[in-house]
Amino acid sequence: MxxxxxxxxxxxxxxxxxxxxxxxxxxxxxxxxxxxxxxxxxxxxxxxxxxxxxxxxxxxxxxxxxxxxxxxxxxxxxxxxxxxxxxxxxxxxxxxxxxxxxxxxxxxxxxxxxxxxxxxxxxxxxxxxxxxxxxxxxxxxxxxxxxxxxATPQDVADALKESKEYTDAAILGVKVPDASTTQKGVVQLTNSTNSTSETLAPTAKALKTVYDVAASKMAPYPDSIELRQTANTAGPAFIDFHSSGTGNDYDSRILASGGNAATGKGNLEYTAENHTFNGRTVLNGNSTVVGNAGVFSLVGSDHVYLPFYPKGNNGGRKAFIGFSDANTKDVRIHNDDPEGDVIVNAKNMGISIAGLFTSANSVKVNVANAILAKGGSANSGMNGEQLAAAIRNLPVKRFARGTFNGQSASSPNTTSGATMNVGVNSMNFLPTMVFIRLRMKDTYGNLYIEGIAMAGIPYDNDVTLYGRFQNRVSIYSISQSPGGFSATINSTDVRDYAGAGSIAVIEAFEWFAYE
Incomplete structure (x- = not known):
C-alpha cells in the first residue's frame, strides 16, 4: 500500500x-x-x-x-x-x-x-x-x-541525551562547603598544638605532641599529696574545705576509709550539698546513686546525652541515650554499631522494637530485590539514602537498530512458500521486543506485501503480515541468542489471479530491538 x-x-x-x-x-x-x-x-x-x-x-x-x-x-x-x-x-x-x-x-x-x-x-x-x-x-x-x-527510537534517544546533559550540569554545580562548628564540610589539617582556630583540624602528629606532654606530667608521684602514709594504725584520712567563711568545721569533705595491703581497695566519700563535675568524668568500678526522684540529672545548654563505652574509652562510643543535636525535640536511643540492635524487654509491652526493625529490614530486602530485578545494584545492608541512590541509578531500557540489507530467500517451487533464517549477534543486551521490515514479491518483481512485523521474546504466537489474496509473510519463530536474536521468516506461495504460478521471494531489511 x-x-x-x-x-x-x-x-x-x-x-x-x-x-x-x-x-x-x-x-x-x-x-x-x-x-x-x-x-x-x-x-x-x-x-x-x-x-x-x-x-x-x-x-x-x-x-x-x-x-x-x-x-x-x-x-x-x-x-x-x-x-x-x-x-x-x-x-x-x-x-x-x-x-x-x-x-x-x-x-x-x-x-x-x-x-x-x-x-x-x-x-x-x-x-x-x-x-x-x-x-x-x-x-x-x-x-x-x-x-x-x-515514542519513536529518536524520541527515546533525544530524551536520554537531554537527561544526561541536565545531570552533567547539575553535578558540575555541586560544591562541598567548608566545615565549621555548625556544618559538615571540607577542613584543613594543621600540626599546631596551640591554635585557637575553630576551622582547622589537628593531625596525628599534633595529637601525639600533646599526648607526650600530658604523659610526662604523669610520672610516678609528681607533685603528689600523701595522707597518713606513715601511720601504723588504720583510720580515716580526709581533706576538709572551708569555703563559707562562717567557721564551720567544714563546708565540703573528701573522706578516705577502709582498704588493705592491696592498692586501690579503700573507699572514698564525698560530702557536699552539690557536686559539679566540669568536663569528662570517669568512674571505674561499680557506682551507685542513692536517693528518690531525680537523683541523677544530665544538664546541657542546648543538648545532652548519656554515652556508653562498653570496651573502654579507646574502644570508642558504642551507643547513647538523650538529645544528641542542638535544639532537637527528639529523645534518641542510638546504637552506633551498624550491625547492632536496640532490644527492649518488658512484660505486656504492647510493641516490639525488635519486630519493628525486623519489619523495616524486610522492606529493605524487598526494595533491594526489586532493584536487582530491574538490572540495578543493591543489597539489604544499604540504608535508605543508598537504596534511593540505587533506584535513581537504575539502567534505562536499551535500544538497538540495524539492517539485514535485503537478505532474501526464494521458494523451491510455485506451490510452496519461502523460508529464511536471520540473526543479530552484535548487541550488548538481550532483546524482549523486535521489529523487522519484511517484503514478499515474486521473481518477476511484483510486490505483494511490505510492512514491519513485531514479535515479543519469549515468542508467543505467529506474527504475520497479510496482503491481498491471503498472501502472507511472517516471523515464524524468534528467540534470544548471544549478542542479540535469531528468527525464522517464512511466507505462503504466491497467490494471484488465475494463470501460471510464480516463485515466492521474501526479503528482510531494517530491524529494531528493545531490551
Missing amino acids: AFDGIQITNRGRNLLAKAEAGLTKITYTKFSAGDGKLAGQMPVALKALISEKISFPVSRLKIQSENVVVPGFEFSNQGVASGFFFREVGLWATDPDLGEILYAYANSGEGAEYIDAQNTSAVLKKLFNFELTVSNTAQVTVVVDDSIIY
Whole structure:
C-alpha cells in the first residue's frame, strides 16, 4: 500500500491562511481511513472521505522544521467487524468557523491493502506519519489521547541525551562547603598544638605532641599529696574545705576509709550539698546513686546525652541515650554499631522494637530485590539514602537498530512458500521486543506485501503480515541468542489471479530491538 501524495483540501488551505494571519491556530483532531475510490473527484474539493470505515486519534505531533510538521497515528484492525481495502486516509482539524473539517487527504488507488477483520486474523498494527508544510507563523497543536501516545527510537534517544546533559550540569554545580562548628564540610589539617582556630583540624602528629606532654606530667608521684602514709594504725584520712567563711568545721569533705595491703581497695566519700563535675568524668568500678526522684540529672545548654563505652574509652562510643543535636525535640536511643540492635524487654509491652526493625529490614530486602530485578545494584545492608541512590541509578531500557540489507530467500517451487533464517549477534543486551521490515514479491518483481512485523521474546504466537489474496509473510519463530536474536521468516506461495504460478521471494531489511 502506497499513497502517492498528501493534499491539503480547500477547507484545509483556508484554515492554514487563517492561522498564518494569526486569527487562529491549527489543531489536528483525528485520522480517518476508508476504501473509497476516486471517480473524477478532485481530492482538494473533498469535505469528507468517500467511504470512511474507521477513525484513529492523533498519537503524536513532531515539529520537524520551521514550516514542516509531522502528525502521526497508529493504524490497527482492532474493532474492525468486516474487512476492507485500506485505500484512502484523511487528517481532520478544527476550523473556528466551520467546526471539524477534512484538512488533508490521500488515496492509494489500486495500491490499496486489504485489512482483515479482527476476528479473522491477528491484530494488525502500523504506524503512519503525515508530513505537512505550514507557515512558520502558524501555531500548530494536536488533540491527543495520552493513553495511545508512543515514542519513536529518536524520541527515546533525544530524551536520554537531554537527561544526561541536565545531570552533567547539575553535578558540575555541586560544591562541598567548608566545615565549621555548625556544618559538615571540607577542613584543613594543621600540626599546631596551640591554635585557637575553630576551622582547622589537628593531625596525628599534633595529637601525639600533646599526648607526650600530658604523659610526662604523669610520672610516678609528681607533685603528689600523701595522707597518713606513715601511720601504723588504720583510720580515716580526709581533706576538709572551708569555703563559707562562717567557721564551720567544714563546708565540703573528701573522706578516705577502709582498704588493705592491696592498692586501690579503700573507699572514698564525698560530702557536699552539690557536686559539679566540669568536663569528662570517669568512674571505674561499680557506682551507685542513692536517693528518690531525680537523683541523677544530665544538664546541657542546648543538648545532652548519656554515652556508653562498653570496651573502654579507646574502644570508642558504642551507643547513647538523650538529645544528641542542638535544639532537637527528639529523645534518641542510638546504637552506633551498624550491625547492632536496640532490644527492649518488658512484660505486656504492647510493641516490639525488635519486630519493628525486623519489619523495616524486610522492606529493605524487598526494595533491594526489586532493584536487582530491574538490572540495578543493591543489597539489604544499604540504608535508605543508598537504596534511593540505587533506584535513581537504575539502567534505562536499551535500544538497538540495524539492517539485514535485503537478505532474501526464494521458494523451491510455485506451490510452496519461502523460508529464511536471520540473526543479530552484535548487541550488548538481550532483546524482549523486535521489529523487522519484511517484503514478499515474486521473481518477476511484483510486490505483494511490505510492512514491519513485531514479535515479543519469549515468542508467543505467529506474527504475520497479510496482503491481498491471503498472501502472507511472517516471523515464524524468534528467540534470544548471544549478542542479540535469531528468527525464522517464512511466507505462503504466491497467490494471484488465475494463470501460471510464480516463485515466492521474501526479503528482510531494517530491524529494531528493545531490551
